[in-house]
Amino acid sequence: EVQLVESGGGLVQPGRSLRLSCAASGFTFDDYAMHWVRQAPGKGLEWVSGISWNSGSTGYADSVKGRFTISRDNAKNSLYLQMNSLRAEDTALYYCAKGWAGVVIFPMHYWGQGTLVTVSS
Amino acid sequence: QSALTQPASVSGSPGQSITISCTGTSSDVGGYNYVSWYQQHPGKAPKLMIYDVSKRPSGVSNRFSGSKSGNTASLTISGLQAEDEADYYCSSYTSSSTWVFGGGTKLTVL
Numbered sequence: 001e002v003q004l005v006e007s008g009g010g011l012v013q014p015g016r017s018l019r020l021s022c023a024a025s026g027f028t029f030d031d032y033a034m035h036w037v038r039q040a041p042g043k044g045l046e047w048v049s050g051i052s053w054n055s056g057s058t059g060y061a062d063s064v065k066g067r068f069t070i071s072r073d074n075a076k077n078s079l080y081l082q083m084n085s086l087r088a089e090d091t092a093l094y095y096c097a098k099g100w101a102g103v104v105i106f107p108m109h110y111w112g113q114g115t116l117v118t119v120s121s
Numbered sequence: 122q123s124a125l126t127q128p129a130s131v132s133g134s135p136g137q138s139i140t141i142s143c144t145g146t147s148s149d150v151g152g153y154n155y156v157s158w159y160q161q162h163p164g165k166a167p168k169l170m171i172y173d174v175s176k177r178p179s180g181v182s183n184r185f186s187g188s189k190s191g192n193t194a195s196l197t198i199s200g201l202q203a204e205d206e207a208d209y210y211c212s213s214y215t216s217s218s219t220w221v222f223g224g225g226t227k228l229t230v231l
Binding site for chain 2: 035044045046047059060061062063095100104105106107110111113114
């Protein structure tokens with residue numbers, strides 16, 4: 001059974017940093033691309049970033065480009081999102097999602113339950 | 122990276138069919154057959170219902186179907202059931218090598 005467990009969320013002041021993690025199990029992690037998708041309270045889904053199976057290709061939404069960095073450690077079956085220069089508009093539930101295949105062009109298949117990030121002074 | 126356009130809400134009675142549209146541009150929906158649809162119940166994570174415009178993942182009911190014409194994709198749910206009441210989101214791969222979602226459609230089963 002695919003399991004994705006996000007962690008690292010919390011309350012953070014504007015301008016500060018936070019690192020999210022996603023622990024994966026139940027599948028061969030290094031065969032699949034991974035994504036981060038967020039959902040602001042009461043709002044819709046927003047794709048944040050994706051990374052290919054071997055970290056050779058990454059992509060970012062314009063809203064986070066230059067501030068967020070996606071990475072993965074295949075030896076630890078883990079996905080990360082380093083978030084710098086956080087803004088109030090980054091407040092959201094952040095989902096980790098397993099891609100359908102090894103590259104980001106394929107859709108998000110399985111999703112975790114999310115970790116909540118609140119940016120506020 | 123403008124969001125894809127979906128109707129805010131649709132409704133239907135049990136047993137009926139409904140269709141949700143998703144309009145983009147030639148840089149996303151119209152340019153790729155990488156359109157997906159997600160179902161999200163309140164307080165739950167999204168679930169992939171359709172991928173590659175019209176393919177269903179294993180375990181998804183064949184009451185759900187997808188199609189595309191030009192820059193507009195559509196999700197059709199036939200034989201509407203109470204448990205289909207949820208939010209539905211379309212998404213598409215884009216020419217910027219990113220993904221974009223629609224604003225979401227709330228389906229109400231009357």
